[in-house]
Amino acid sequence: MKGLLEYCRGNSFLHSCNPLIKIAAAFIMCVGCFMCSSLIYVLCVIGITLIAGYSAGVGGKVLKIFTSLLKLGFILLLLQIFFISEGHVLISLPFGIRVTAEGLHFCVLLALRIAGATLPLALMLMVTKMSDISGALVKKLHVPYKYAFAITTALRFIPVFADEMNGIIEAQTARGVEFDTKNPIKKISLMLPLCVPLLVSSVKRIEDSSTSALLRGFSLRTYKSGVKTYPFHLRDAALLSVAAVTSACGLLIGILI
């Protein structure tokens, strides 16, 4: 996941939209995925997000996140598929375990919904600077700066901690621990003890980061302090319309099916 959720500089249509509109559009797309149980619709949302990603120059990264989410979805699919026994039986396994058409549909839909709901948010993070998200929240919605900053800092620390974890894994690998094992249970058992050093270093880093922010006048900031303004343009209306229409289609299909 290294570098996948980080801001990528650009001058695309998405980059130039208002941060608040981008957040709103991403959430509307997410909600749309959960309002419709049509596989085709969710695939369409994923497709639209991928096209939007390529138009913003981050298509490759969006695709990488999609494949990672599919892997996660596949694990969920395996966990769920054996617990839904209603519907037409496709495969009968020993101990009365059955794979049904309904179960398969539900699990595939769940996996795709996770991808469809996550990708717009990931794309939004890739085309919006964290400081612009917090700035727009403060300037336009008058969210207290410390809360806006906390939200964006939490998002900013996701790739930082992922890097930190990779660093710890590399250090352990250099000491002879075999993390490249194919056995997922063994891999999890190897990774669990690493959570302690990760937690310790993370707490220290957050503490140091907050001290650094305070030493640079963090507590003096008011909603008037920011120099950037975040006006709404026609392109923002266009982006919001695309998201709203997509979501409305999902709602309509959901009602009709």
Place this chain on the structure above:
Amino acid sequence: MISIKDFSFTYKGSDVPALSGINLEIEDGDFIGIIGGSGAGKTTLAHSICAVIPHYRPGDFYGSVTVNGMDTIDTPPEDIAKITACVMQDIDSQMTTSVVEDEILFGLENFSVPAEETEQRITEALEEAGIPELRYRNLNTLSGGQKQKAAIAAIIALKPKILILDEPTGELDPQSSVRIFKMLKRLNEEHGVTVIVIEQKIMLLCEYAKKLAVLNRGRLLEYGSVREVLKDAARLKETGVSCPRVTDISEELRRRGLYTGPAAVNVDEAAEIVKGVCEADD
């Protein structure tokens, strides 16, 4: 002016004081280098001046630390932050945003620097730190040295009266280290900024600092002009501080009875001393 009187500090949960009986007066416009071995208390001293101690690092605090007349215990840290700026040792932890430009803008916005002034300050700070080309780069894509320069740029953009830097060249190559020290010297001489640098590269400190403070196991061992402090090279070595090679030359000549003048603190001085000894020998 920074005045530290009978100052001792023990971190919460520790039995050993990190600093003990420190008395130090730093005048406006000074350029101080702080040296000492690991665990000498250098970072604790820097944190005490910028009011991180006692406000954000709990512990037993004795004595007083005043910065421009403000007692660090009674004064809110944000008031002290208006005149002091600190570049921390762990650069990654110092970053509060994800893009270099935003990192510089963060402090400027917090201190409500007028919008028409921010662009100029950002450009100047990037130029001073030698990284104008990194302005729009994501911080996570930078090398350690580049991050260090970005952190320094973010601090100098605030135009502080007192600048505290904890090992600012730790991840820099020799050329960049010299550039940073030249910049600090310029800020000190042209703008009257008081500069306090914790540094392991003693040669750089000898070249650019006006005074040296030597810490050893939480105590202030020496404080004075660079030449005064380097006079007792043997004592410094006992504390784990290596003198510059040029000082070693003058001290060796002194030990052999060939030279009696002050210790050399830079290459030019050492060359003059050696030349003088050779001429006297002829």
